[in-house]
Amino acid sequence: MEKVFTVTLQGGKTTDVFFADSIKDLSSKLSSYGLNALWVFDTNTAPLFKNLPPNRIVLESGEKSKNWKSIERIISAALDFHLARDSYFIAFGGGVVCDMTALASSLYMRGTKLILVPTTLLCMVDASVGGKTAIDYAGAKNLIGTFNPAQDVLISSDVLRTLSESEYISGLGEVLKHAILSDNEDLYNFLVNNKDKVLNRDRATVTEMVKLSIAVKNNYIERDPEEKKGIRSALNLGHTFAHALESITHFSGISHGKAVAWGCGRAFEASYELGLIDEAFYKKVSSLFEMYPFDMSYRVGRGEWLDFQEAIGKDKKRMSGNVKFVLIEGFGKPVLKPLDMKLVQRIVIASPRIK
Amino acid sequence: MEKVFTVTLQGGKTTDVFFADSIKDLSSKLSSYGLNALWVFDTNTAPLFKNLPPNRIVLESGEKSKNWKSIERIISAALDFHLARDSYFIAFGGGVVCDMTALASSLYMRGTKLILVPTTLLCMVDASVGGKTAIDYAGAKNLIGTFNPAQDVLISSDVLRTLSESEYISGLGEVLKHAILSDNEDLYNFLVNNKDKVLNRDRATVTEMVKLSIAVKNNYIERDPEEKKGIRSALNLGHTFAHALESITHFSGISHGKAVAWGCGRAFEASYELGLIDEAFYKKVSSLFEMYPFDMSYRVGRGEWLDFQEAIGKDKKRMSGNVKFVLIEGFGKPVLKPLDMKLVQRIVIASPRIK
Structure with a gap:
């Protein structure tokens, strides 16, 4: 995978953002983290794998599960697999899975290593980079959380192919917002000039768009x-x-x-x-x-x-x-x-x- | 109050450790934090105040309450009092209260300001300085926590007067440990030469011992x-x-x-x-x-x-x-x-x- 960004965040911690050429490229990077890891999926992302790693937990998908109960499930799984502080927590999902895995990772034994694999456009351009972790509480979205930057964020446009149209368009909302917040017009012009390719999720186009947005x-x-x-x-x-x-x-x-x-x-x-x-x-x-x-x-x-x-x-x-x-x-x-x-x-x- | 230490911790964050000359001195420092604050006591420390501040929560004392339920009680109280990210969480108690308030402070809206007022010798020389926060989980002590250094730690030997003999001696265990870990013999000699004053909790002696230990x-x-x-x-x-x-x-x-x-x-x-x-x-x-x-x-x-x-x-x-x-x-x-x-x-x- 190609390392495209190194982002310096809270307390000087850095996040490396990698882009995959292919699913194979992504898999090979993932296997480099070894067996001392807990994998967190949701009911949407678990079926994307033929062979799920043994040290895994599959959460219910959706905002409704973004609560302490799910954090306890992640932490209990880590305990069951006898994971120590030097282990990896690897999230494979959208914003809900990534935010919760990142929170659990910052809490378990006061902090494990964290890898995020965002599987939605929204999560790629928004939640995965920046260190914010969260659960909802008492009806307030993201009320409870920490700042805990991932060590690595692994992005593959390939995983967006199976995303629903509605979720893909949702991600584009944040991309367009970033186009206005950019102090040059590169992303704006890119979106104007490549509308059809963007909407058709052309691989190279999406990759370039995500890079500009991040x-x-x-x-x-x-x-x-x-x-x-x-x-x-x-x-x-x-x-x-x-x-x-x-x-x-x-x-x-x-x-x-x-x-x-x-x-x-x-x-x-x-x-x-x-x-x-x-x-x-x-x-x-x-x-x-x-x-x-x-x-x-x-x-x-x-x-x-x-x-x-x-x-x-x-x-x-x-x-x-x-x-x-x-x-x-x-x-x-x-x-x-x-x-x-x-x-x-x-x-x-x-x-x-x-x- | 006299600022005796400025400790540089996680991500360059600093903790100022103050020592009070008197209870009045401590009260005056506490009032400087203003009304935008949540006060956390336990059933042991709340009775020490004649007039408890209105924005307060009183937790059950003891290790048994060092769990997520208590963290939710602190966070719910902060919500009830409409506190924002720029508010203070002020803990008034021993290790359990300080560890939990510090954890809740690091989680509520991803971090409020934190003040610790340790009321046991053990907490003064051990839990209050160093940024470790925690609750117990699944029978494992301090399994869940974060690193979240307090902005200020306020120490007053006066609050130790009401401490039980057993709790005071418990704190001395950590002080003696520090005497061995010191690369000079100052604390060792101090403890050897001032045994009676230490055991009688002589004000100036205890203050000096806590300073050497920290x-x-x-x-x-x-x-x-x-x-x-x-x-x-x-x-x-x-x-x-x-x-x-x-x-x-x-x-x-x-x-x-x-x-x-x-x-x-x-x-x-x-x-x-x-x-x-x-x-x-x-x-x-x-x-x-x-x-x-x-x-x-x-x-x-x-x-x-x-x-x-x-x-x-x-x-x-x-x-x-x-x-x-x-x-x-x-x-x-x-x-x-x-x-x-x-x-x-x-x-x-x-x-x-x-x-």
């Missing part, structure tokens, strides 16, 4: 690994809107990436309304999202507004003080600002004032 | 914060013997510090048997422990040996490979070595071959 993320997380300086939080572009939308639809009506894409549209509109960007730039960035299968014209019903507003307030608790929205002043120029709730109401309920 | 520990943890280089693990002098003894007595027959003192005696004997130290040095270090109320002549019954041996094997799992015992070659000269089980059996069952 490079953007790295630029934020390396400068602010523990999200304390207001830099890493720019990666939440679109997310305050998205989380509120996901909350009022009870996390079942819309995928995370689609919600993020929609939230980015709302952030662009707010940025335009505050005079941070001009009409030409607003249209330029909006058009990228409209090229891809994202419903940017979706509006929250008037009867849903109070729930939406309350859901935004829940984000507030996590930040102590006012909710700050990530807005933009240009490519790679995010700004954090509080927004007047009247403005928020207008841009999530009414049609944009510019067409 | 200084020894710092020298090991700063060089190897995550216990990966075989340096920090020297602090386990006496502990492999002690853990096995605690295990066969079901953690109820003997205090931790008394078990550690006994374990140190066994480690000195093994060091002498292997020719690492001479008879004069063996007698010099053993006599310190015999001066204080530690039963160094205690022996494991022949019928208990198999259980004892099995308990040692459980330590093995945590280290992957042979159990390495911490032995000594002189003051501040620990060495890690596997021991022949026949030798271990003889020195825990039979009387020492030197008197």
Whole structure:
């Protein structure tokens, strides 16, 4: 496998990000970790293997299993297999499996070695690099977690072939967000010029797109690994809107990436309304999202507004003080600002004032 | 309060260790953290306060409550009080309260600020400085935890006045261990020359003893914060013997510090048997422990040996490979070595071959 990035994160720990040429290439790298390892799959990813390694645990797939019970299952398995602190925990799955394996790895005997093999586009470009681990608690997403960067992240576009269309599009939502957060237009132009290949999951195209996307993320997380300086939080572009939308639809009506894409549209509109960007730039960035299968014209019903507003307030608790929205002043120029709730109401309920 | 140490630990994070002149001095420092805080007590330490702060939780005291249920109680309390990532978690108690508050602090929203106020001698000289957090799981002590150094540790000898004799002596076990691990004889001589004042808990004497003891520990943890280089693990002098003894007595027959003192005696004997130290040095270090109320002549019954041996094997799992015992070659000269089980059996069952 080719080592493409070495990302320096919390406490100077580094994550090496490798890209595989083939499934064989990936398998050969995986076998290099030896037998002193616990493999964590979910019910979606376990069937991808003909011969599962013996030291394994298979978790239920889905957000519902992202809880302490699953962490206990991982830790109990490690105990059963007599694994010590110098063992590897190897996650093979999407964000839920990777976040939980990473958390269990940081907790078991105060820390084992961690390898992540993301199997969804969303996890490749978002959860796998950056060291955030998590479970949900008391209805709050990712409330409990640690910072624990993986030693290696292994990416293979081949594993995306079996991904559902909906999950693939969800991942693209975060990729498009990264295109706006990049301080050059390489990813933006790549997405505009390769739309069909991207949507058809052309191997080389997807690999290049993931590389460009991770490079953007790295630029934020390396400068602010523990999200304390207001830099890493720019990666939440679109997310305050998205989380509120996901909350009022009870996390079942819309995928995370689609919600993020929609939230980015709302952030662009707010940025335009505050005079941070001009009409030409607003249209330029909006058009990228409209090229891809994202419903940017979706509006929250008037009867849903109070729930939406309350859901935004829940984000507030996590930040102590006012909710700050990530807005933009240009490519790679995010700004954090509080927004007047009247403005928020207008841009999530009414049609944009510019067409 | 006087800042006496700044300890550099995991990922360059630092812990400031303060010593209070009086209870008033301690209270004034505590009030400087403001209202954005969760206070964690246990049923032993809560009664020490006339007016408990409103944002508080009181856990059941004792090792039995050192589990995930308690961590959930701390995290739920933080949620109930609408605390954000920038809040303080302030632990007021012994090792169990401090270890659990520190773990909850590292997990809640991926990390809040942490203040530890150790109220036992054992916690002052052992658990509070060094960043180890933990709960027990599946019968394994401290199996689940993180490295999360406190921002501040606040030490006041005044809080030791109400400590039971047995708990105070338990803390002394770790202090005496540190005297041997020090590369000078200051702490050894201090303990020899001030025995009565130490046992009477004379304020200034105890403060000086705690400072000397923490200084020894710092020298090991700063060089190897995550216990990966075989340096920090020297602090386990006496502990492999002690853990096995605690295990066969079901953690109820003997205090931790008394078990550690006994374990140190066994480690000195093994060091002498292997020719690492001479008879004069063996007698010099053993006599310190015999001066204080530690039963160094205690022996494991022949019928208990198999259980004892099995308990040692459980330590093995945590280290992957042979159990390495911490032995000594002189003051501040620990060495890690596997021991022949026949030798271990003889020195825990039979009387020492030197008197």
